[in-house]
Amino acid sequence: MNLLDPILLSLRVAGLATVITAVLGLFLAARLNATRSRPGRILAGGLESLILAPMVFPPTMTGYLLLLLLGPNGPVGSLWGASGGLLFSWLAAVIASVVVSLPLMYQSAKTALTSVDPHCIAAARTLGSSERRIFWKITVPLAWPGIAGGMALAFARAIGEFGATLMVAGNIPGATQTIPLALYSAVESGNTSAANLLLGVTVALSFAIVIVVRWSERRTAASRAHRLAGGGSR
Amino acid sequence: MIQANCTRRLPEFVLDVSLSVAPGETLVIQGESGAGKTSLLECIAGLAAPDCGTIIINQVTVWSSQDRINLSPQERAAGFVFQDTALFPHMCALENVSFAVTAGYRRRHETVPQKKAVAALAQQELERLGIAHLAHARPRMLSGGERQRLALARALAAQPSVLLLDEPFSALDRKTREEMWRIVRELKTGTRLSLVLVTHDHEEAQVLADRILQIDRGLIHDDA
Amino acid sequence: MRIIPFFMLNSLRPLWLATAIAGLVIWSGSGCSGKDPLIISAASSLGPVLEELKPAAEAACGSRIALNLAGSGALRTQIESGAPADVFIPAASPDMDLLEKAGLILRDTRRDCAANALVLVSATRTLADGTHDLATTLAVWSRIAVGDPVSAPVGRYTTNVLARLGLEQSLSNKVVTGNSVRQIVSYIETGSVDGGFVFATDAQRLIQAGKARHLRRFTPAESGGEVRYPAAVLARSHNPEAARKFVLFLSGTTAQAAFERAGFTKP
Structure with a gap:
């Protein structure tokens, strides 16, 4: 059993998924929570439920829905030229990872964005700065620890994704077999040494992720403390 | 210059404003805390919207309930100094400016x-504000006076x-506050900048104002 | 677009590094390709044998082979949704029957490539006394692992055996249910149960590892039908010629010898 393939594939899938999730989650969190009009808010609420739904679904259920969506007869899969739709490709694994990790990123980004001092944003507005420049130069940097924490969580979720990936990407060694799938195959075939090795890799990765999350939590706490201490009364 | 005639419903009373500030004039609005001072400034700056009336800054109608005009804070060009300074904590002094x-x-x-x-x-x-030597310090490294x-x-x-200016000096100690008064007076000389400062401090009002208006439970009427 | 402002470069150095590494990994790995391989969607329990046979099979059918290993039900759902597989080898006939009814397999290519049998094993620490009959042995056990008859094929056969031997009632409060045969194997390996019903192939691995003792092998008559692994070429195969050769190869002497070594029997 080749163990390097699943590890590299997992990093590639989770890495790309995290980038997509981060951009998408940040954009959606900023957009959906900026809407003020009543119909806009109802629409935003609906979209938010849709984003968060994979958190409640069992992964195989998410996988089954994605299978219908990405298959050759599905609305997304039929646009893709190949005979099997998007199924059994590593891109399908990326899509599955994005869908299951988006709720974590969205929630973290939402919390991070709302924790930014509204006076800082108001001040930037009175200076005449455009909303776009405020977002990139003030909001995102101030929310950055929370955003980074959300990215770490999204990466962790993507690395561990099993159920939905098995359904849409298959379990093909060297092509779509990620670490959790290889782990499943190793256990299923009684290959304990391979299973233990993959377990070790997973543990090492999760340690790295926890370090990033703790760092971001410390930074968020520090900036909040600073605001309370140095910012004066409100 | 500023001309504001507007009302805004607040939780406990109605903000009812009628005032005008001439170019180069310093108007101090004095009142107890919770009298609607901050809310008034926010309406002028565009950070909050009144319910009806008009606000005109330099001959430009920036808010009008009748004509449904509501310019963004960006378009109003009204500088705002917050009591808590609202400096950008991730930028050094030079980057803030x-x-x-x-x-x-x-x-x-x-x-x-x-x-460059x-x-x-x-x-x-x-340099004008006397803090050139602090250009590369982050806001949290600065003292209260330096931050203001x-x-x-x-x-x-x-x-x-x-x-x-929304109670900009109320959190400072006496000596620093007097220093800030001097700076504000110096800044004002020879400019046509209209200045509105709200405070609960009677002495501050006396020192800085060309004219003082009292605000009481949201009611402020300029008879001039 | 510049996502992170210049002044944050310093404080974010570790993250930039991580992003750069992630980027490298993403692009370095995307070079796997070649002609489309035959995709063999097979039950996970067949994984080790098929992995072993892969080089010989590739030579025999003149195409590269990719194994897609999962539970039989999941594989069937994938195929029904149009996933691009060429050959289907489930661990039980019903999954194949459903696809056959739906016209998703080439009917003339279907053939059983291996068979298995239901076996009762005892965990090593439990004293297995061969002199007593089955009912007496089971009477002294306190916990016994069986498969869930709905989700695990092994459970269906076990239910048949227990019904035929009239043991359903007496065992009902000792039964620990597993969702897959793998779960039952884990229970036995860890000594969490006194014994359990597994397939002959699982039993062979357990016994070789010194984790279990063989108690009894059940005949197809007892377990209500033979345990078969049917194979067939899928109707949507992109390379049906090579797929046919692959299915034939599974019935050949090389493949059959490998199946036998793994504890399977001839169909």
């Missing part, structure tokens, strides 16, 4: 000069036509 310089150019639809030129302008502004000077420098760097 540079941000405002750039924003000012963009708002006036002028080409933004090179980064922007930094030079920002440095000038810091920086907040003033930042607001002025965007070249506003009116400047609104």
Whole structure:
């Protein structure tokens, strides 16, 4: 059993998924929570439920829905030229990872964005700065620890994704077999040494992720403390 | 100059404003805390919307309930100094002011000069407020007085036509406060900048004001 | 677009590094390709044998082979949704029957490539006394692992055996249910149960590892039908010629010898 393939594939899938999730989650969190009009808010609420739904679904259920969506007869899969739709490709694994990790990123980004001092944003507005420049130069940097924490969580979720990936990407060694799938195959075939090795890799990765999350939590706490201490009364 | 005739429903009373500030004039609005002072400034700056009436800044109607005009804070060019300074904590003093310089150019639809030129302008502004030596310090490294000077420098760097100050010096000790009064008076001499300062401090009002108005439970009427 | 402002470069150095590494990994790995391989969607329990046979099979059918290993039900759902597989080898006939009814397999290519049997094993620490009959042995056990008859094929056969031997009632409060045969194997390996019903192939691995003792092998008559692994070429195969050769190869002597070594029997 080749163990390097699943590890590299997992990093590639989770890495790309995290980038997509981060951009998408940040954009959606900023957009959906900026809407003020009543119909806009109802629409935003609906979209938010849709984003968060994979958190409640069992992964195989998410996988089954994605299978219908990405298959050759599905609305997304039929646009893709190949005979099997998007199924059994590593891109399908990326899509599955994005869908299951988006709720974590969205929630973290939402919390991070709302924790930014509204006076800082108001001040930037009175200076005449455009909303776009405020977002990139003030909001995102101030929310950055929370955003980074959300990215770490999204990466962790993507690395561990099993159920939905098995359904849409298959379990093909060297092509779509990620670490959790290889782990499943190793256990299923009684290959304990391979299973233990993959377990070790997973543990090492999760340690790295926890370090990033703790760092971001410390930074968020520090900036909040600073605001309370140095910012004066409100 | 500012002309404001508007009302806004607040939780406990109605803010009812009728006032005008001439170019170059310093108007001090004095009142107890919770009298609606901050809310009044927010309405002028565009950070909050009144319910009806009109607000005119430099002959431009920035808010009108009748004509459904509501210019964004960006378009109003009203500088605002917050009580808590609202400095950008992730930027050093120079970057805080540079941000405002750039924003000012963009708002006036002028080409933004090179980064070095922007930094030079920002440095000038810091010098004017006597904090040039702190250019590379983050806000949290600064003392209360230094932070207020920086907040003033930042607001002025965007070249506003009116400047609104929301109890800017109330958290400072007596000595620093007197220092800030001197700075504000110096800044004012020879400019046509209209200045509105709200405070609960009677002495501050006496020292800084060309004219003082009292605000009581949201009611403020200018008879001039 | 510049996402992170210049002044944050310093404080974010570790993250930039991580992003750069992630980027490298993403692009370095995307070079796997070649002609489309035959995709063999097979039950996970067949994984080790098929992995072993892969080089010989590739030579025999003249195409590269990719194994897609999962539970039989999941594989069937994938195929029904149009996933691009060429050959289907489930661990039980019903999954194949459903696809056959739906016209998703080439009917003339279907053939059983291996068979298995239901076996009762005892965990090593439990004293297995061969002199007593089955009912007496089970009477002294306190916990016994069986498969869930709905989700695990092994459970269906076990239910048949217990019904035929009239043991359903007496065992009902000792039964620990597993969702897959793998779960039952884990229970036995860890000694969490006194014994359990597994397939002959699982039993062979357990016994070789010194984790279990063989108690009894059940005949197809007892377990209500033979345990078969049917194979067939899928109707949507992109390379049906090679797929046919692959299915034939599974019935050949090389493949059959490998199946036998793994504990399977001839169909």
